[in-house]
Amino acid sequence: MNFKTIIEPFKIKSVETITMSSEEERVDFLKLAHFNPFLLKSEQVIIDFLTDSGTSAMSNEQWAAIMRGDESYAGAKSWERFYNAVNDLTGFEYVLPTHQGRAAERILYGHLGGPGKVFISNTHFDTTRANIEFSGATAYDIAIEEAKNHSVFHPFKGNLDCNKLEDLINEHGAENIGAVILTVTNNSGGGQPVSMQNAKEVAAICKKHHVLYILDCCRIAENSYFVKHREKGYENHSYRQIAQEMFALADGCVMSAKKDALVNMGGFLALKDEKLAEACTNLLIITEGFSTYGGLSGRDMEAIAIGLNEVFDKDYIYYRIKSTEYLGEKLREKGVPVMYPIGGHAVYIDSAKLYDHIPLNKYPGQALVCELYRIGGIRCVEVGSVMFGKYDENGELIPAAMELVRLAIPRRVYTQSHIDYVVEVFDELMKNKANVKGYKIIKEPKLLRHFTAHFEQL
Numbered sequence: 001m002n003f004k005t006i007i008e009p010f011k012i013k014s015v016e017t018i019t020m021s022s023e024e025e026r027v028d029f030l031k032l033a034h035f036n037p038f039l040l041k042s043e044q045v046i047i048d049f050l051t052d053s054g055t056s057a058m059s060n061e062q063w064a065a066i067m068r069g070d071e072s073y074a075g076a077k078s079w080e081r082f083y084n085a086v087n088d089l090t091g092f093e094y095v096l097p098t099h100q101g102r103a104a105e106r107i108l109y110g111h112l113g114g115p116g117k118v119f120i121s122n123t124h125f126d127t128t129r130a131n132i133e134f135s136g137a138t139a140y141d142i143a144i145e146e147a148k149n150h151s152v153f154h155p156f157k158g159n160l161d162c163n164k165l166e167d168l169i170n171e172h173g174a175e176n177i178g179a180v181i182l183t184v185t186n187n188s189g190g191g192q193p194v195s196m197q198n199a200k201e202v203a204a205i206c207k208k209h210h211v212l213y214i215l216d217c218c219r220i221a222e223n224s225y226f227v228k229h230r231e232k233g234y235e236n237h238s239y240r241q242i243a244q245e246m247f248a249l250a251d252g253c254v255m256s257a258k259k260d261a262l263v264n265m266g267g268f269l270a271l272k273d274e275k276l277a278e279a280c281t282n283l284l285i286i287t288e289g290f291s292t293y294g295g296l297s298g299r300d301m302e303a304i305a306i307g308l309n310e311v312f313d314k315d316y317i318y319y320r321i322k323s324t325e326y327l328g329e330k331l332r333e334k335g336v337p338v339m340y341p342i343g344g345h346a347v348y349i350d351s352a353k354l355y356d357h358i359p360l361n362k363y364p365g366q367a368l369v370c371e372l373y374r375i376g377g378i379r380c381v382e383v384g385s386v387m388f389g390k391y392d393e394n395g396e397l398i399p400a401a402m403e404l405v406r407l408a409i410p411r412r413v414y415t416q417s418h419i420d421y422v423v424e425v426f427d428e429l430m431k432n433k434a435n436v437k438g439y440k441i442i443k444e445p446k447l448l449r450h451f452t453a454h455f456e457q458l
């Protein structure tokens with residue numbers, strides 16, 4: 001039997017109320033928030049697609065484990081369970097617990113970086129790039145060319161361009177490469193997966209040049225789904241085996257547990273090399289905490305240990321990837337220009353294509369974000385010129401490369417009826433497409449303006 005409905009492989013034991021609102025109320029809320037959804041209160045939102053980071057629902061097993069949390073300063077049982085879970089999955093001997101992913105990045109890349117150093121990645125996530133550049137080093141993004149074409153299918157658009165990798169290593173000298181970082185899946189590149197073949201080729205090049213090879217493994221379970229179903233030779237591997245094979249190729253990993261460890265806070269750094277681990281542990285103790293808890297409490301470590309196992313459950317992964325794809329494919333059928341193929345954790349919409357009557361300096365992405373909120377109470381984020389635009393010397397906007405809007409799906413939070421509701425909201429949105437007007441920024445901070453800027457409707 002082949003049923004079409006994707007049923008959630010869980011039952012609901014505890015619920016959180018969603019406050020419903022009318023369109024008139026939302027028009028007011030949006031005005032009060034200066035047309036910036038970051039300034040909305042969460043209770044004014046019906047479906048929150050702002051991020052998949054730290055927004056997961058924990059399982060009954062995770063909540064039970066929280067009661068088991070051993071808060072001893074040193075040698076706690078919770079540390080042992082956390083260490084064993086990370087060590088068993090990654091194979092790395094040295095595990096450093098941090099309060100979230102960026103703390104692990106600051107420790108590792110702060111240590112390896114500095115002026116003159118170079119880091120190379122398929123795409124550096126924004127906190128990764130910020131930590132590298134803050135150390136004085138330079139970060140290069142070299143995803144494959146196919147990643148730039150959003151309408152053509154390619155199974156692994158997250159892949160790193162290995163020819164460019166060799167060229168960059170030769171150009172800068174292997175001794176100046178801080179690390180090569182493979183981000184799986186490629187978050188900033190649309191949640192697109194990386195193939196095992198590519199991970200192997202990157203590993204071989206790093207080995208040949210004696211360059212450190214790090215996995216940014218925030219979404220390693222989601223990546224494993226795509227390897228199993230799109231890459232030859234992995235059909236009969238489990239998702240966990242695929243992840244373990246990918247870890248075995250690397251020298252270490254950095255993880256934000258707020259993604260595929262199914263918790264609300266946490267992260268870690270795991271390494272193979274004793275000397276490097278020692279240097280990083282010194283920084284961990286100065287800035288996060290003692291080596292057996294770092295930035296985490298015992299109960300956090302318990303929840304992560306369980307989440308790292310649950311995330312590889314075959315029914316969970318199937319539901320996770322299929323439900324994201326379901327939303328993306330439905331929108332695509334309606335003629336909404338989505339980034340294709342659909343990635344693992346989010347659906348990205350090309351707002352400049354959708355609202356081709358709104359010029360880029362009137363922020364079509366912000367217009368889409370506001371429309372989705374007005375019509376359906378859906379909150380999402382602009383990833384375009386509001387986020388990345390700059391000004392030239394005459395104060396004219398230098399637009400970002402793309403005007404994307406991201407619908408990021410929290411893990412285990414929404415059911416298919418929530419997703420079907422979102423699809424319906426798009427029907428309404430498409431009908432009203434031609435009447436939508438642009439926005440102008442009336443107040444903005446110097447840095448990271450998307451969080452706090454005020455807008456006016458034109």
Ligand SMILES: *Cc1c(COP(=O)(O)O)cnc(C)c1O
Pocket residue numbers: 053100101102103125127128183187216218255256257258259266267
């Ligand atoms: C979220 C994320 C990080 C940073 O982790 P935080 O827990 O938010 O500090 C780093 N890399 C990638 C790919 C991410 O998605």
